[in-house]
Amino acid sequence: xxxxxxxxxxxxxxxxxxxxxxxxxxxxxxxxxxxxxxxxxxxxxxxxxxxxxxxxxxxxxxxxxxxxxxxxxxxxxxxxxxxxxxxxxxxxxxxxxxxxxxxxxxxxxxxxxx
Amino acid sequence: xxxxxxxxxxxxxxxxxxxxxxxxxxxxxxxxxxxxxxxxxxxxxxxxxxxxxxxxxxxxxxxxxxxxxxxxxxxxxxxxxxxxxxxxxxxxxxxxxxxxxxxxxxxxxxxxxxxxxxxxxxxxxxxxxxxxxxxxxxxxxxxxxxxxxxxxxxxxxxxxxxxxxxxxxxxxxxxxxxxxxxxxxxxxxxxxxxxxxxxxxxxxxxxxxxxxxxxxxxxxxxxxxxxxxxxxxxxxxxxxxxxxxxxxxxxxxxxxxxxxxxxxxxxxxxxxxxxxxxxxxxxxxxxxxxxxxxxxxxxxxxxxxxxxxxxxxxxxxxxxxxxxxxxxxxxxxxxxxxxxxxxxxxxxxxxxxxxxxxxxxxxxxxxxxxxxxxxxxxxxxxxxxxxxxxxxxxxxxxxxxxxxxxxxxxxxxxxxxxxxxxxxxxxxxxxxxxxxxxxxxxxxxxxxxxxxxxxxxxxxxxxxxxxxxxxxxxxxxxxxxxxxxxxxxxxxxxxxxxxxxxxxxxxxxxxxxxxxxxxxxxxxxxxxxxxxxxxxxxxxxxxxxxxxxxxxxxxxxxxxxxxxxxxxxxxxxxxxxxxxxxxxxxxxxxxxxxxxxxxxxxxxxxxxxxxxxxxxxxxxxxxxxxxxxxxxxxxxxxxxxxxxxxxxxxxxxxxxxxxxxxxxxxxxxxxxxxxxxxxxxxxxxxxxxxxxxxxxxxxxxxxxxxxxxxxxxxxxxxxxxxxxxxxxxxxxxxxxxxxxxxxxxxxxxxxxxxxxxxxxxxxxxxxxxxxxxxxxxxxxxxxxxxxxxxxxxxxxxxxxxxxxxxxxxxxxxxxxxxxxxxxx
Numbered sequence: 001x002x003x004x005x006x007x008x009x010x011x012x013x014x015x016x017x018x019x020x021x022x023x024x025x026x027x028x029x030x031x032x033x034x035x036x037x038x039x040x041x042x043x044x045x046x047x048x049x050x051x052x053x054x055x056x057x058x059x060x061x062x063x064x065x066x067x068x069x070x071x072x073x074x075x076x077x078x079x080x081x082x083x084x085x086x087x088x089x090x091x092x093x094x095x096x097x098x099x100x101x102x103x104x105x106x107x108x109x110x111x112x113x114x
Numbered sequence: 115x116x117x118x119x120x121x122x123x124x125x126x127x128x129x130x131x132x133x134x135x136x137x138x139x140x141x142x143x144x145x146x147x148x149x150x151x152x153x154x155x156x157x158x159x160x161x162x163x164x165x166x167x168x169x170x171x172x173x174x175x176x177x178x179x180x181x182x183x184x185x186x187x188x189x190x191x192x193x194x195x196x197x198x199x200x201x202x203x204x205x206x207x208x209x210x211x212x213x214x215x216x217x218x219x220x221x222x223x224x225x226x227x228x229x230x231x232x233x234x235x236x237x238x239x240x241x242x243x244x245x246x247x248x249x250x251x252x253x254x255x256x257x258x259x260x261x262x263x264x265x266x267x268x269x270x271x272x273x274x275x276x277x278x279x280x281x282x283x284x285x286x287x288x289x290x291x292x293x294x295x296x297x298x299x300x301x302x303x304x305x306x307x308x309x310x311x312x313x314x315x316x317x318x319x320x321x322x323x324x325x326x327x328x329x330x331x332x333x334x335x336x337x338x339x340x341x342x343x344x345x346x347x348x349x350x351x352x353x354x355x356x357x358x359x360x361x362x363x364x365x366x367x368x369x370x371x372x373x374x375x376x377x378x379x380x381x382x383x384x385x386x387x388x389x390x391x392x393x394x395x396x397x398x399x400x401x402x403x404x405x406x407x408x409x410x411x412x413x414x415x416x417x418x419x420x421x422x423x424x425x426x427x428x429x430x431x432x433x434x435x436x437x438x439x440x441x442x443x444x445x446x447x448x449x450x451x452x453x454x455x456x457x458x459x460x461x462x463x464x465x466x467x468x469x470x471x472x473x474x475x476x477x478x479x480x481x482x483x484x485x486x487x488x489x490x491x492x493x494x495x496x497x498x499x500x501x502x503x504x505x506x507x508x509x510x511x512x513x514x515x516x517x518x519x520x521x522x523x524x525x526x527x528x529x530x531x532x533x534x535x536x537x538x539x540x541x542x543x544x545x546x547x548x549x550x551x552x553x554x555x556x557x558x559x560x561x562x563x564x565x566x567x568x569x570x571x572x573x574x575x576x577x578x579x580x581x582x583x584x585x586x587x588x589x590x591x592x593x594x595x596x597x598x599x600x601x602x603x604x605x606x607x608x609x610x611x612x613x614x615x616x617x618x619x620x621x622x623x624x625x626x627x628x629x630x631x632x633x634x635x636x637x638x639x640x641x642x643x644x645x646x647x648x649x650x651x652x653x654x655x656x657x658x659x660x661x662x663x664x665x666x667x668x669x670x671x672x673x674x675x676x677x678x679x680x681x682x683x684x685x686x687x688x689x690x691x692x693x694x695x696x697x698x699x700x701x702x703x704x705x706x707x708x709x710x711x712x713x714x715x716x717x718x719x720x721x722x723x724x725x726x727x728x729x730x731x732x733x734x735x736x737x738x739x740x741x742x743x744x745x746x747x748x749x750x751x752x753x754x755x756x757x758x759x760x761x762x763x764x765x766x767x768x769x770x771x772x773x774x775x776x777x778x779x780x781x782x783x784x785x786x787x788x789x790x791x792x793x794x795x796x797x798x799x800x801x802x803x804x805x806x807x808x809x810x811x812x813x814x815x816x817x818x819x820x821x822x823x824x825x826x827x828x829x830x831x832x833x834x835x836x837x838x839x840x841x842x843x844x845x846x847x848x849x850x851x852x853x854x855x856x857x858x859x860x861x862x863x864x865x866x867x868x869x870x871x872x873x874x875x876x877x878x879x880x881x882x883x884x885x886x887x888x889x890x891x892x893x894x895x896x897x898x899x900x901x902x903x904x905x906x907x908x909x910x911x912x913x914x915x916x917x918x919x920x921x922x923x924x925x926x927x928x929x930x931x932x933x934x935x936x937x938x
Contacts, residue, residue: 015152016151019149019151019281019282020152021145021148022135022145025130054149054150057150057155061158062155064160065158065896066156068895068898069154069155069158069286070154070155072845072846073154073845074845075844076844078844089155096134099123099126100127102123102127103120103124103127106120106123107123109119110120
């Protein structure tokens with residue numbers, strides 16, 4: 001849980017400072033490669049940290065003026081309602097982070113003594 | 115095992131990365147796009163906030179901007195340079211994506227954004243010489259220090275905004291389509307003007323007319339497409355004396371005749387599907403139209419002239435126009451402008467007001483070219499081979515190879531479509547024909563706009579008009595001194611009557627344009643006896659005007675209705691004029707319906723009976739809630755189809771039907787016309803037969819389409835007005851509007867063409883004005899100001915426009931003030 005929180009905070013800072021989306025893959029990968037105890041943990045941490053970050057931040061932006069654009073983008077994708085955009089956003093980040101966290105762990109496992 | 119796991123999981127992660135970092139078809143790159151910190155979530159209403167101060171590099175002095183509650187900037191600068199720079203900066207801050215997309219489209223560069231699907235459209239725009247036209251235009255713009263200053267400072271302003279813009283704040287369309295803006299420049303201002311020139315001054319049916327003439331003969335063509343159309347009340351009141359001695363105009367070569375036959379010009383059908391990426395409203399269309407009029411103080415309640423203008427263009431979001439006020443020593447203009455070009459385009463200042471309708475003249479001719487061989491290196495002129503020139507066009511394609519096209523030019527212009535090539539979508543282009551188009555000639559409309567923005571009186575207006583070449587416009591005028599006027603104004607080639615109606619023989623120099631109609635000879639009228647001037651894209655003059663300007667104008671209805679109302683008007687108020695812009699009386703229906711209903715046998719079927727009663731009880735108003743307009747529209751359509759489609763067979767398939775005034779004239783004055791006979795049957799049909807059949811078929815079609823007779827047939831629903839996004843991105847437009855009006859009534863709201871700016875200006879001691887447009891000031895689909903004016907526009911309820919005398923003037927409508935300062 002603490003690992004997820006740290007990952008989340010690191011990604012938050014990087015997102016604020018730069019326009020790149022792929023921190024949600026790089027940071028969990030680094031965690032998986034550097035600290036995760038198991039593949040499952042790496043996946044869960046990635047999913048939780050990135051998913052929660054994008055969920056929370058997209059909710060924050062909805063509440064501070066992005067409601068209109070959320071509705072329009074939802075219509076662009078042919079969705080019947082606009083709130084699923086928040087879930088999709090969180091899910092995309094979570095899934096990308098989970099797989100890259102796992103990949104990080106798998107790479108580290110190559111060099112780990114059994 | 116570990117290796118496999120590592121490699122597979124890395125591959126999966128890499129695939130996810132690639133998948134989320136790239137666009138797939140029309141799906142934006144999900145990672146970039148959904149990133150809450152830089153993707154679409156950033157395009158919210160926070161962008162609507164107006165800072166108290168901004169650093170804008172390049173400014174020489176402080177510029178003060180007052181923003182009113184409709185998000186309209188009132189820009190006050192100390193010199194012209196700063197004024198244009200600030201306009202460029204603010205236009206970009208409101209509409210950056212739209213202005214760039216429109217010019218990239220016109221330049222034939224859309225494939226750079228959308229990939230190979232844009233190639234055909236790009237090739238067309240390159241072949242049509244759009245970029246060539248803009249470059250020639252720019253060279254003339256740069257020759258005059260005033261327009262040079264306007265275009266250069268404006269571009270610097272756009273670029274200052276671009277520099278200030280981080281990736282996160284990019285307009286959402288860049289994120290959807292996944293590309294980035296490039297620096298602005300003068301040629302882009304010129305391209306923007308050419309976008310409009312193409313849309314307003316390139317409509318032609320020359321190739322189709324040629325095919326039809328060869329099949330039916332010139333007499334029939336002249337009957338169906340008369341050069342002096344019936345029922346039309348011209349822009350210049352009939353009987354107006356021409357205050358000039360006309361120049362002699364050229365004559366066709368007596369030995370050969372002027373025109374090429376249809377065979378060398380190519381006869382295959384050229385009407386394809388509209389390209390997917392053509393911005394809405396950029397195609398020439400017979401629906402392009404507008405109204406303007408000015409009423410003299412003699413007819414108004416308070417004795418002040420009132421000028422009105424509503425320009426009908428493609429309905430788009432972001433809107434075609436944005437509103438602004440431009441003020442500096444020597445200029446204080448208010449109105450609307452195109453994002454991407456300096457100055458106010460249509461509007462008013464402290465002394466005068468002006469507005470536009472399209473002149474709709476013919477300034478585009480096709481010349482059939484005889485090439486020596488397939489290399490097209492030489493072509494025949496006056497019995498001798500002359501060398502063609504070549505312009506290399508390089509079309510970069512996203513995700514593909516650059517396409518190089520060598521466009522052939524004769525002395526007339528570019529050869530747009532080569533023999534054997536597939537037709538271009540939405541354009542009727544003859545094969546192996548050179549294009550002579552006034553839009554290609556160097557001109558400087560910015561100087562005309564500069565003159566109008568600064569004009570103090572009629573002389574200033576007149577001087578400004580001298581620089582307005584193309585697209586020709588009916589430019590209406592009124593001032594505080596009480597003058598009203600209208601000039602049908604543009605640069606016109608000197609031609610014989612009908613020259614260029616058909617594809618011309620390009621090898622005979624007698625067919626080339628031989629000179630120009632002198633400016634002072636353009637049709638015009640000032641302070642006419644009747645107390646008003648008006649135009650609605652109809653033919654400018656009656657048959658007494660000595661020059662030939664074209665033969666394919668708007669049909670008679672809007673012009674007739676405007677003149678009918680104004681002829682009876684006394685004690686006019688601005689409120690009356692606002693109401694008049696929303697007038698929906700269908701003059702066409704009023705003219706023909708009683709006659710047609712009298713001819714239809716008593717209907718028996720329920721839906722037919724009720725439709726018949728609905729039409730009989732109709733007050734001829736095109737109201738959204740009425741069923742009658744829906745029935746009449748379909749009835750009229752089927753009446754035309756049954757009348758013309760048999761004549762068209764093999765000859766007119768590519769032509770639009772004859773103008774409505776021709777049909778109205780036939781119904782009222784020539785019910786026995788041969789045209790009503792259905793040539794596919796052995797018997798002889800009359801108007802009564804055709805009308806009955808058309809009525810029955812119309813009702814049956816409506817039942818199939820909209821279900822049983824009832825409110826489900828209402829006009830607003832059947833018409834289904836929508837405001838589409840410029841790049842046709844779903845979700846970013848407004849769908850399903852139920853609107854009063856129709857293309858041929860004053861409130862000309864059709865499906866996706868409509869009044870793009872409604873303006874009423876009263877020129878009293880203090881100029882007062884009202885205006886509204888179908889959209890909003892912001893180009894950001896996530897902004898509160900993206901489509902906030904749509905409802906008021908739909909209801910014809912314009913806002914009173916705030917017009918400040920000075921930057922600091924207190925006004926309760928001003929909600930924010932921004933100071934722009936130059937930086938390093």
